[in-house]
Amino acid sequence: MSQFPYDKEDAICALATPWAQSAIAILRCSGPDILEKLQGVFKSSKPLDSWTPNHMGYGHIINPKTQEVLDEVMAVYFKGPKSYTGQDSVEFNCHGSLPGIEAILEVFHNRGIRRASPGEFTFRAFINGKMDLTRAEAVQEIVSARTSQAQSLALNRLSGVIFQEIEAIKDLILTLNASVALALDYPDDEVEPPPVDEKAINQAVLRIDQMLASYKRGKLFQEGVTLALAGRTNAGKSSLFNLILKEERSIVSQIHGTTRDYLESTVTLGGIPLRIFDTAGLRNSQDPVEQEGMRRTGEIVDNAQLVLLVVDAQVGFLQEEQDFYKKYKEKTILCWNKVDACDSPAPKAAIAISALNGHGFPLLEQALLDRIFKDTPPVESPVVIDSQRQKELLETARFGLLRFLEGLNQQLPMDILSEDLRESLNALGEITGEVSSSDLLELMFSRFCVGK
Amino acid sequence: MSQFPYDKEDAICALATPWAQSAIAILRCSGPDILEKLQGVFKSSKPLDSWTPNHMGYGHIINPKTQEVLDEVMAVYFKGPKSYTGQDSVEFNCHGSLPGIEAILEVFHNRGIRRASPGEFTFRAFINGKMDLTRAEAVQEIVSARTSQAQSLALNRLSGVIFQEIEAIKDLILTLNASVALALDYPDDEVEPPPVDEKAINQAVLRIDQMLASYKRGKLFQEGVTLALAGRTNAGKSSLFNLILKEERSIVSQIHGTTRDYLESTVTLGGIPLRIFDTAGLRNSQDPVEQEGMRRTGEIVDNAQLVLLVVDAQVGFLQEEQDFYKKYKEKTILCWNKVDACDSPAPKAAIAISALNGHGFPLLEQALLDRIFKDTPPVESPVVIDSQRQKELLETARFGLLRFLEGLNQQLPMDILSEDLRESLNALGEITGEVSSSDLLELMFSRFCVGK
Numbered sequence: 001m002s003q004f005p006y007d008k009e010d011a012i013c014a015l016a017t018p019w020a021q022s023a024i025a026i027l028r029c030s031g032p033d034i035l036e037k038l039q040g041v042f043k044s045s046k047p048l049d050s051w052t053p054n055h056m057g058y059g060h061i062i063n064p065k066t067q068e069v070l071d072e073v074m075a076v077y078f079k080g081p082k083s084y085t086g087q088d089s090v091e092f093n094c095h096g097s098l099p100g101i102e103a104i105l106e107v108f109h110n111r112g113i114r115r116a117s118p119g120e121f122t123f124r125a126f127i128n129g130k131m132d133l134t135r136a137e138a139v140q141e142i143v144s145a146r147t148s149q150a151q152s153l154a155l156n157r158l159s160g161v162i163f164q165e166i167e168a169i170k171d172l173i174l175t176l177n178a179s180v181a182l183a184l185d186y187p188d189d190e191v192e193p194p195p196v197d198e199k200a201i202n203q204a205v206l207r208i209d210q211m212l213a214s215y216k217r218g219k220l221f222q223e224g225v226t227l228a229l230a231g232r233t234n235a236g237k238s239s240l241f242n243l244i245l246k247e248e249r250s251i252v253s254q255i256h257g258t259t260r261d262y263l264e265s266t267v268t269l270g271g272i273p274l275r276i277f278d279t280a281g282l283r284n285s286q287d288p289v290e291q292e293g294m295r296r297t298g299e300i301v302d303n304a305q306l307v308l309l310v311v312d313a314q315v316g317f318l319q320e321e322q323d324f325y326k327k328y329k330e331k332t333i334l335c336w337n338k339v340d341a342c343d344s345p346a347p348k349a350a351i352a353i354s355a356l357n358g359h360g361f362p363l364l365e366q367a368l369l370d371r372i373f374k375d376t377p378p379v380e381s382p383v384v385i386d387s388q389r390q391k392e393l394l395e396t397a398r399f400g401l402l403r404f405l406e407g408l409n410q411q412l413p414m415d416i417l418s419e420d421l422r423e424s425l426n427a428l429g430e431i432t433g434e435v436s437s438s439d440l441l442e443l444m445f446s447r448f449c450v451g452k
Numbered sequence: 453m454s455q456f457p458y459d460k461e462d463a464i465c466a467l468a469t470p471w472a473q474s475a476i477a478i479l480r481c482s483g484p485d486i487l488e489k490l491q492g493v494f495k496s497s498k499p500l501d502s503w504t505p506n507h508m509g510y511g512h513i514i515n516p517k518t519q520e521v522l523d524e525v526m527a528v529y530f531k532g533p534k535s536y537t538g539q540d541s542v543e544f545n546c547h548g549s550l551p552g553i554e555a556i557l558e559v560f561h562n563r564g565i566r567r568a569s570p571g572e573f574t575f576r577a578f579i580n581g582k583m584d585l586t587r588a589e590a591v592q593e594i595v596s597a598r599t600s601q602a603q604s605l606a607l608n609r610l611s612g613v614i615f616q617e618i619e620a621i622k623d624l625i626l627t628l629n630a631s632v633a634l635a636l637d638y639p640d641d642e643v644e645p646p647p648v649d650e651k652a653i654n655q656a657v658l659r660i661d662q663m664l665a666s667y668k669r670g671k672l673f674q675e676g677v678t679l680a681l682a683g684r685t686n687a688g689k690s691s692l693f694n695l696i697l698k699e700e701r702s703i704v705s706q707i708h709g710t711t712r713d714y715l716e717s718t719v720t721l722g723g724i725p726l727r728i729f730d731t732a733g734l735r736n737s738q739d740p741v742e743q744e745g746m747r748r749t750g751e752i753v754d755n756a757q758l759v760l761l762v763v764d765a766q767v768g769f770l771q772e773e774q775d776f777y778k779k780y781k782e783k784t785i786l787c788w789n790k791v792d793a794c795d796s797p798a799p800k801a802a803i804a805i806s807a808l809n810g811h812g813f814p815l816l817e818q819a820l821l822d823r824i825f826k827d828t829p830p831v832e833s834p835v836v837i838d839s840q841r842q843k844e845l846l847e848t849a850r851f852g853l854l855r856f857l858e859g860l861n862q863q864l865p866m867d868i869l870s871e872d873l874r875e876s877l878n879a880l881g882e883i884t885g886e887v888s889s890s891d892l893l894e895l896m897f898s899r900f901c902v903g904k
Contacts, residue, residue: 017477017548020470021595023573023903024478026545056506056528069607071594076508076528093478095591096469096901099600099720100607121475139547142523143473148551155521155552268551449548451475 006123006445011037012116013108015101016451022096027104028451029113030089030121032080037111038090040064042075048090053079061092063107070103071095085121086128119448123441126433133433133444134162137387140448141222149271150221153384161383162390163432165211170428172204173401173421180418196408201401208398210381211390217376218386224266224273225372228301230324231310233281236337239355240310241265241278270369277304306371307332308364311350314342333367389444393427400424458575458897463489464568465560467553468903474548479556480903481565482541482573484532489563490542492516494527500542505531513544515559522555523547537573538580571900575893578885585885585896586614589839592900593674601723602673605836613835614842615884617663622880624656625853625873632870648860653853660850662833663842669828670838676718676725677824680753682776683762685733688789691807692762693717693730722821729756758823759784760816763802766794785819841896845879852876 011031017024031037035049042048044059051057054076061070074093083089094101105115119140126136138157145151179196229237245265263278279297301307307328311321313336325332336346340354351367353360385391404420429435463483469476483489487501494500496511503509506528513522526545535541546553557567571592578588590609597603631648681689697717715730731749753759759780763773765788777784788798792806803819805812837843856872881887 014475016475018470018472018474020472021901022470023466023468023480023595023901025469026476026478028475052507054508055504056508068604069611070604071607072610095594095603097594097597097603099597100594100603103600103603142547142549142552143475145549145551148555151547151549151552151555152520152522155523158524159521449473449475 006117006120008124008127011111011113012120013105013113014116014121014451015105016091017096019098019101020096021098025094025096025101026451027092027094027101027108028089028121029091029108030083030085030087030116030124031113032087034088034090034113035077037113041107041111042073042090042092044075048075048077051077053077053082056093061094061104061107063103064111070107071097071100081128081130084130085124086130087124116450117446118450119445119452122448122452123445126441132160132163133436134166134387134390134431135160136433137390137444138162139452141386143449143452145222146224146266146273147221147268147271150273150386153218153221153386157383157385162211162385165207165381165383166428166431169204169207169397170425172200172207173425173428176200177418177421177425180414180421198405198408201405205398205401207381208394208401210379211383211385212394212398213377214379214381214384215386215391217373217379218384220272220372220376221384222386224275225306226275226277226304227306227308227368228277228279228304229308229310230279230297230301231281231308231335231337232312232315232318232321235281235310235312235315236355237278237281237310238263240308240335240337240353241276243355243358243361244276269365270372272369272372274368301328305331306368308335309333310335310337310355313338313344313346313352316344317347331371333364333371335364389440390431393431396427397424400427458569458572460576460579463563463565464572465557465565466568466573466903467557468543469548471550471553472548473550477546477548477553478903479544479546479553479560480541480568480573481543481560482535482537482539482568482576483565484539486540486542486565487529489565493559493563494525494542494544496527500527500529503529505529505534508545513546513556513559515555516563522559523549523552533580533582536582537576538582539576568902569898570902571897571904574900574904575897578893584612584615585888586618586839586842586883587612588885589842589896590614591904593838595901595904597674598676598718598725599673599720599723602725602838605670605673605838609835609837614663614837617659617833617835618880618883621656621659621849622877624652624659625877625880628652629870629873629877632866632873650857650860653857657850657853659833660846660853662831663835663837664846664850665829666831666833666836667838667843669825669831670836672724672824672828673836674838676727677758678727678729678756679758679760679820680729680731680756681760681762682731682749682753683733683760683787683789684764684767684770684773687733687762687764687767688807689730689733689762690715692760692787692789692805693728695807695810695813696728721817722824724821724824726820753780757783758820760787761785762787762789762807765790765796765798765804768796769799783823785816785823787816841892842883845883848879849876852879 009032011029011034013027013029016026016028038048041064042059042061044057056074056076059073059075061073062068063070071094076091078089080087094104122136122139125131126133135158138154141154142151142158145154176196229241231237241263245267264275266273266275268274277300279300280294309321309325309332311317311334325334334347334350336350336352337355339352339359340357346352351360351364353364400420400423404417407417407420426435430440461484463481463486465479465481468478468480490500493516494511494513496509508526508528511525511527513525514520515522523546528543530541532539546556574588574591577583578585587610590606593606594603594610597606628648681693683689693715697719716727718725718727720726729752731752732746761773761777761784763769763786777786786799786802788802788804789807791804791811792809798804803812803816805816852872852875856869859869859872878887882892
């Protein structure tokens with residue numbers, strides 16, 4: 001259903017709220033001739049084109065063929081270019097009735113208002129100069145954020161901080177480029193060209209490095225971490241699982257498998273979405289169902305980014321657990337559980353806890369956060385990026401600058417050096433959308449949700 | 453979490469769109485002091501209380517403690533009484549980000565704006581005279597309608613047709629009541645009281661009867677019918693199931709059980725939501741899993757309102773099928789399937805079909821509709837009701853009128869007759885909410901969705 005490159009002049013519509021029964025649903029429409037298309041479909045005390053823009057008013061959506069009233073709605077007319085898309089747009093607050101919404105969308109369709117593709121409203125906003133690409137990406141990042149920290153970082157990006165930072169870096173490079181261009185224009189001049197300002201270029205590289213360094217952290221907040229609970233049957237995995245869910249107040253979701261399968265839940269830890277899997281107990285068994293459970297446990301542990309190995313302090317650190325720990329040491333935290341019930345000393349590097357009474361939980365939490373943030377240094381950049389697209393373009397820009405510096409040292413001809421700078425500038429321009437291809441745009445906007 | 457009777461002066465808020473990631477989410481707030489409560493929470497170029505009512509404008513929701521921006525939003529201020537609730541209200545179109553919505557609701561909570569109970573916005577609309585109870589009920593009926601016909605009937609009710617009909621019936625009774633009151637006031641007068649107009653009362657009864665007659669049909673559109681597909685393994689149940697889903701374009705939902713279990717789907721047939729269950733094949737088996745499947749099939753067939761018994765024409769009408777048909781004859785349609793592959797004549801009352809090529813499907817569809825509408829006569833009433841509450845009150849009103857007529861024939865004293873009329877009027881007044889108790893209101897509004 002991709003119609004890329006989107007036709008920018010089509011009248012489009014979409015349900016901007018989820019497809020589920022609710023109090024209110026929003027239908028958005030946009031297009032240069034949207035008012036004309038809605039004639040005979042939307043009826044109110046006076047025609048829509050005489051409404052004050054941005055005024056929310058009362059009316060009915062009717063089927064122009066049968067004159068049947070499809071819904072009683074509140075409508076707002078946004079007059080382009082003062083609208084989200086930059087075009088004339090209308091938003092209807094309808095009743096959140098699924099058959100009602102379907103009936104309205106069908107009437108819209110019959111009037112030549114087609115269903116919008118994912119991201120098409122924001123695409124129009126971009127094309128019509130309402131926002132650059134980094135802001136457009138932020139729109140979707142806000143919506144899909146899974147923790148308030150991720151949402152807050154994306155909101156910051158929506159305000160244009162990436163755009164400003166990229167423009168500042170470009171300014172540094174453009175100054176350089178001017179010197180280079182001068183050298184190019186007067187290659188045989190007796191006058192020496194002004195020396196290239198290496199400081200400026202080093203500063204540009206530094207600022208790019210800072211943005212790049214923020215990527216890992218940004219991604220962490222956006223995508224989160226998977227954590228598997230492993231351990232023998234009765235070691236207290238499920239109690240620990242429940243304790244984590246209880247202590248981390250914001251449980252995002254909970255999926256129950258069968259008892260022999262696994263449980264999955266998502267909680268927020270320090271702003272990071274943490275997907276936790278409570279696996280089947282580690283033990284040798286001839287029961288085929290349990291063997292299947294073991295196989296899945298192995299798969300979950302292999303795929304998890306972090307593992308909590310829960311050991312029963314009353315039983316001790318058994319050989320099979322030691323083997324497990326050795327195998328997954330890089331990503332495993334050892335939990336010495338049930339210290340409420342016995343005094344047996346914890347092995348080195350283990351954290352003594354009681355899943356029963358919560359003893360040791362803050363330490364465990366800190367250990368988890370330390371592991372999660374181990375490879376992601378604190379951010380010095382004014383912005384945190386989490387878009388792979390932006391990251392790759394920053395790397396391209398950085399590479400061009402470094403090659404320029406290298407060429408400068410090797411006293412390469414200015415026309416070659418100039419190419420490196422142009423490459424950098426192009427990459428930076430692609431980040432904000434100043435330079436763009438329709439392939440790139442398709443890739444980007446197709447990941448959006450419908451109605452944005 | 454019931455807080456009934458709702459405090460009408462509290463500031464309340466609710467997510468009026470579904471709790472799921474989406475382009476836009478609506479947060480509604482209402483309360484006499486809502487503008488004050490939102491001070492420091494909503495920031496825009498000028499304070500909300502100086503906004504033109506019903507104007508949609510741009511701003512930010514911020515955490516007043518940390519000054520952190522929680523979201524960029526579009527807001528509308530509805531000045532009471534010209535609002536849905538009749539009170540000052542504000543609606544925010546936020547980004548449909550779940551952690552973002554949570555963060556905003558928490559800030560609202562800290563400012564003393566509590567989460568609304570189900571139906572609380574509509575309850576305020578009722579209390580503040582913005583709509584009568586029948587319209588309030590229609591609001592929820594629109595939202596929960598499962599077919600466009602049901603939604604359209606509810607929309608009609610929202611326009612006030614029930615209210616008008618009830619008022620008209622009350623007028624008929626009130627005229628009578630005047631004669632009765634006259635007789636009561638001057639019992640010993642020499643002048644004969646004007647004769648009671650029996651025509652008027654018969655007309656009131658007739659109009660109540662018509663509304664009552666519409667209830668079955670209204671309920672049918674709202675609640676739909678369950679249909680089980682039964683038959684031996686390989687009789688073509690699954691093909692017929694798929695054919696129905698293909699022919700009835702609007703598939704509402706589809707739930708897959710395991711192969712031994714059953715499949716469930718909802719389609720719309722003549723405006724009626726039809727829940728179809730494809731059951732396990734009828735056959736005797738020693739396999740415990742299959743036996744369990746049989747047991748469930750029996751349960752589904754017992755609970756279904758209609759059954760399609762699918763018989764393989766190539767095999768013939770076997771004894772076990774005849775037994776089944778005899779047992780469930782009242783609600784079963786016999787389908788003589790696979791007529792594309794053989795000529796064996798169909799038993800009496802069977803419908804010859806081919807689930808493979810669609811032969812006979814229109815006939816089957818008509819047979820289904822005939823069965824569905826068998827006990828529900830076409831509606832003569834100007835309105836179709838589907839509220840059990842309204843139906844019961846209409847029955848009470850009707851009963852009062854009939855007893856009045858009976859008493860009139862028996863020449864009972866006027867003060868007794870007068871009681872019957874009062875009872876009728878009270879019941880009718882309860883329908884529109886002119887007469888109401890807090891128990892009734894709690895029961896009614898607690899069935900609403902949050903945000904309405």
